[in-house]
Amino acid sequence: MNKKIFKLVKYTVIIFIVLFFLLLAGVALRLHYVPDLQPWHTFAPNELTVKELEKATWQDYTARENKIFEEVHKNVILKTPESEQNQINRYFKGSKIYPGNFKQDWNRSYLLIPENPKGAVVLIHGLTDTPYSLRHIAEIYYKKGFVAVGLRVPGHGTVPGALTKSVWQDWAAATKFAVKEAKKLTPEGAPLHIAGFSQGGALAVKYALDALEDDSLIRPDRLVLISPMIGITRLSKLAEILAIPSMLPGFEKAAWISIIPEFNPFKYNSFPVNAVKQARLLIADVKRQAIRLGQKDMLKELPPIITFQSIADYTVSTPAIINDLYSNLPENESELVLFDINRDTAFLPLVRPVFVNMMSIMLPGFPQKYKITVIGNSGPNDSGAVERSVEPGGVDFKTRALGLVYPKELFSLSHISLPFPETDPLYGSIPDPEIKDAFGINLGLISNAQGERGVLGINTNLFFRVSSNPLFSYITARIEDIIDTFPQETEKTSAGASASKSKITQKQYGDIMKAADYKDEPF
Template sequence: MLKWSVVIALVGGITLLAVRAFDAQRGPDLELWHTFVPHELSAAELDKADWKQFLAAEAQAFAEVRSEVTDKLGPEARIESNRYDANSPIYPGKFATDWNRSYVMQPEGKPVGAVVLLHGLTDSPYSLRHIARRYQEAGFVAVAARMPGHGTVPGGLTTVEWEQWTAATRLSVREAQRLVGPGAPLHVIGFSNGGALAMKYALEALGDKSLARPDRIVLIAPMIGITAMARFAGVMGWPALLPRFAKAAWLGLVPEFNPFKYNSFPVNGARQSSLVANRLQQEINAAVADGKMAQIAPVQTFQSVVDFTVSTRAIVDALYVNLPANGSELVLFDVNRNTKIGALMRANTDTVVTRLLPAAPRKFRATIITNESPRHAEVVERVTEAGATTEQVRPLGLLYPRQVFSLSHLALTFPMNDSLYGLQPDEPEEYGVNLGSMATRGERGTLIVSLDSLSRMSANPFFPYLIERIAEGFKGKGEGKAEGK
């Protein structure tokens, strides 16, 4: 019986890989930006490097992209919708600031603290610039590193290793500490995969005295948990070991029309992200077992209750139930219960919040941003303090846009007036395209991308609330807990 089970499993696996190889062949051809891999510092090199050396290596990587991709494009690739065409309006090299690159924002006068900002997978430092500026205004120095494999060409993610990301995180903290000096508050903020890196760094610092411990951790849609499918992401790329099936190394080959984020997605990127999440879970469990979790800084997390990219449930079950009673808070953005397309929403969205949170009392503060009632677009803040069972309600003076049925993974870090992703951009031509306010009504097959990718919510109507709540932690060292108003 065992013999036949093994045979069936092998046949099934071979069949799956064959189907995967065949399916990949039907997609678009690989382009220069998929096949070229710029040089990046290894994890060992990053751990020895300082910020100046890091920036020099980064500049070299971008120079390689210019010479090996941009300057070698064929006529068919020299089009307005290609971010790698130097004549395209979305070519990042022509902007006043290329937000694909690492940056430091210095405040006026002596810094009162430092913040390290870690972006997500396929993303760039652009995604956290609004939060970085708010910290700068408050007197903090903000350090945002471009994670290896990002910002240049999607091909950079085909060979990157997660250890490079963790090493880049440590380097960023070293630079932040150098700029601010000893004794000043240190905050670490991570978005998506960057959230996993932020939490992982904080746990590493508990057991390594050479690493500065953060006084506050802010996570935005963090990749804490992984799905069963994600664990086997690397298998999807096995057919690519044969040159004929090179396209199988990609989960998606999409035109690169976004100046600050990859659209194409290699298998290795998904695999490395899943390895980070898996290692993080091991470290959380170890910290709980040996009692070190009691020393972790307060964690404040902002998360949409519906998220196609990360597991919202894992944030609760894998992280928050393991946190000590240290002033941590989970902020959940509910779906729009006033939307006029409610009849088209899945039935389980009605109870999504109650299914996510464990019963009160809890060790953490739970905040829900939701409609005042299903008849109102106005939203309120519903807060259950740590250790309490009663809920406090506060109007926010904000509205859920009627045409929006929920937030998305991509939306949380961008205000509605963001030039690239905002629904009401202040400067819609600043980056050559505005992806948030596009009217996507028309005939199918006309656009170079699917309507699904453009209909996903890209900005946060509650960003003023998010930034206000983050700013409450500017008071000083260790004051990560947000007080109710």
């Protein structure tokens, strides 16, 4: 018997060693084609710890932030190799996109404080992003008399290497810190909103759930979510396995999903494995917490949530928003707004059939406890945009013309496009002429660049993805309505409403998006 056990152990060890060396060989082959790491990939500044954030003030946070940017200047900017000193490298001081030369560096946290604050909003950006991504949402609130707290989430806005060390608990602690500071700037009883984009949406939901269990936390009156990361279409587990050799000398690049030139002044292009791992862990924690609180019948205390989401999203899972978040919400005037594809575009014959029919399979059954709104074309061969809504407890859509149009060249919105108007100087497709040169580059216009494939050293899909929203004025109007409507008790109208889920699962949606990565191209 002992000999059999010994043989089993021996062969198991041999198989493990063989598999490990096969993994090493495969990773080594892949890394041969990956660019070298630069100072911005290898340096990671020290952020405030969770314990320090619990006691920190806004002055403490910004003081540490200033110190971090000084460290980045010393350890990265001054050490940028000559081969990387070009006009579109954000880490070259002589570059036209070097953030330190801008009138305002949107990589940093900021406060917008009106004369007589009526309320406060905390704005939480997404993974690899910066406070810039929600600047237009902040301006909407500020013009309505709200204090706007634009938080730079730890690990962001500095160098991509910072995300090799960052953990999601740091991000959640920073969110709690920002809410605490926001309430200090408003009168007693003033409304508090949290707006979250992408991963910031998950952090906003996480905070709201935490506030149900912790009476020391201030409960928000409203959540505004834009492309929230309730689920992700491409899970990181395989990337995490492939990153295992990164602990070995010579395999450091294995810790990165992508290493790309940093030509965006307010967003990392390079992506470390740890970043998506932490996003996955955050999402899993939110899901477990929602289930646990639901079993205790505590979710009925959640604030109203409005979500703006593109039906086509390569980054986050639209079905997860319905199945893991909205199906668990109480009847509290929440709303889900879905942007359909453009059905009046010359590219429609090239749109994959699954996306032509996606809205019908995405929507859950009716009636629901929350309002469902679909933004789409008013009809076939009509570029006019309309709003079709079903009230909580209802089954029939009511249609309202918006006076907006889908551009003919646009076949869909995207994950990254929703929070940016077309006039945005960085991401806009029609940048405001007065400020179009504010950041040294117009990424929204790069799709106009053409040439032979293989010439550029990056994936041209980065440019093809739409980065601004021609229907942004609709989002503006909806948020303004929310601000003007102070939370109040409403009559329950959805008796008998179901908690049914989307007809498509998160896995099915992820498989659909993966299928877009064509490998067998003809030319």
